[in-house]
Amino acid sequence: MASAHGSDSEVGILQTVLLHRPGPELKRLTPRNNDKLLFDGIPWISRAQEEHDAFAEALRARGVEVLYLVDLLVETLRSEDARHHAISAVTSGLHLGDTLGGYLSEALHDQSPEDLATILTAGVRNDELSGGFGLVTSLLPQDDFVIDPLPNLLFTRDSSVWIRDHVAITSLAMPARRRETQLTELIYAEHPRFAGSPTIHGWHHENVEGGDVLLLAPGVLAVGVGERTTPAGVERLARQVFTAGLAHTVLAVPIAQERATMHLDTVCTMVDVDKIVMYPNVADSLQAHAVTIAERTGPGDTDLRLDVAGAEPFLVAAAKAMRIDTLHQIDTGLDPVTAEREQWDDGNNTLALAPRVAVAYERNIETNTRLEEAGIEVIAIAGSELGSGRGGPRCMSCPVTRAPLPAD
Ligand SMILES: NC(=[NH2+])NCCC[C@H](N)C(=O)O
Structure with a gap:
């Protein structure tokens, strides 16, 4: 069954996705504990469930199989x-x-x-x-x-990441989320559906969160380094994906250690094989270090010497690693203030269902218009309650299987 799961890009046709329907864990949030539990407000739970059900329905309507974490x-x-x-x-x-x-x-x-x-x-x-x-x-x-309750289970993106046919169990940085990976690890290890699926990384390793990991193209990962993924975390992940033959280049992308930019997917997400929606207020300063294998001296992930290139503008480094001429940028919002508002409301956090088809929050009107102008079909969903945990369609989904991109 192992080969039945996996994903090698952000935009290949989405076939199976792991979601978590908001449940009783959200009832634990109070004005006294919400900051510690990483929520910006106290969501109205039944409305959050309705919004989430509509999200799941929009995915099913496009032929996506929806798995729920609690069922598994x-x-x-x-x-x-x-x-x-x-x-x-x-x-x-x-x-x-x-x-x-x-x-x-x-x-x-x-x-x-x-x-x-x-x-x-x-x-x-x-x-x-x-x-x-x-x-x-x-x-x-x-x-x-x-x-401890786990209200952030909603953001299934962060607690596991499929990279080709391997699943990476992540290592979450914030104390409020650490226990989530005990559950994902258990599911992948013991649920018959995933029997034989090889795993990498793990909660006992250096911090890496799934929201920081973007599969830019087959063989090319971008990994945000900031509040959640540490420099050592990206080094470990690079060693592991290289050793397992899952990627040839990992771009380490420093991002500001702030709540608004907690993960790389809060500032950019892929919407086509060569298009990325990006927060314009950071676009010019975003840099990347390309990490590749310099030398292999043995079979283990510690037997690698890594080559770390100097910093380059992110879009340049990405296009080079992806072997395309240009990675086209679509801006969030039209002016810096709208951009800041829509970035905060997860305008950059889209979930691609296929090349040029993406799910986005309906409230980010300007960003969605720009996406449509760029030829992207936007499937708009409501997120007034879901958004109080600071996460959009990408954060709330862990793609388990995407069709491989056609080879060019
Ligand atoms: N992939 C993401 N951007 N996830 C958003 C996670 C939000 C969550 N409340 C946290 O702070 O951890």
Whole structure:
């Protein structure tokens, strides 16, 4: 089955995608914890679900198979082995102590796969416990989480990335998101659908988040380096994709360490084989270092000497690596202020369903007009509630399978 999954570009016809429908984990957000949990507001959950269902429907209408993370998790948790892994991972946190940790690990084993999946995604508050009482439960504030909720599961883009037929389990930088990859790792390791799919990277490696990884063309990756992906993270990923023969060039692209530009896909996304929608306020300053293999001395990823080129303008370095004349830039908005507003609202964060067909938030009127003028069909979706977590159609989707691009 392994060869049935995978993706070698951002724009090949999308066949299968992994989404997460907003669920009870969003009910955990309060004005006191939303910053820490990386949300800019408190979403209206039923409306967020409606918007998300419409997003999924728009994908299905174009022939895309939609997989839901929680469905896969529940199916995965039917295996004893997987349950055991999931429970020991979530109860091994040092903040629990032996009394509570021991209680939770027993109590979780008694749950059905469905209930266990809810606990793993929505978390548990101290005042919801019905056992395991002791020093830890007495001293922790009642509204503290003993198992953290994962509201950012919505952004399936970040916790795994398919690169050709391999899936990279990422290593998330923000404490609020770290546990997400325990779940994606488990699904890819244990769910029968993915049996035999080779994995790379992993949560125990240097930080890399999927929102930073763009498959510019077969064999060419651009990786943002900023708040979420570290310099060491991109080096590790480059070593691994080179060793597995998944790419010949990795472009390391420094981006500002700010909330507005947390991932590379907040400033640019591909909408055609040679077109990229880009935030004009950074377009001129965006640079890239092309990383290639200088020498291989053995079979492992540490047996590589990497060649790191000096910084070049991003569009120039990208076109060179992609072996095309020009990577055409489509600007977000018409003027710097509109651009800034629409970039913040994920105008750059489009999801291509095929070359020249992209899903975008309807609110980014000027960017969408510019996309249409450039010959891109825009499938507009509502995102008033979904956007409060600062993510657009690309962040909310992990392409599992895209048709390979036709060879030229
Ligand atoms: N690929 C993306 N741009 N993802 C957006 C993730 C947003 C999420 N609230 C976070 O801060 O992590």
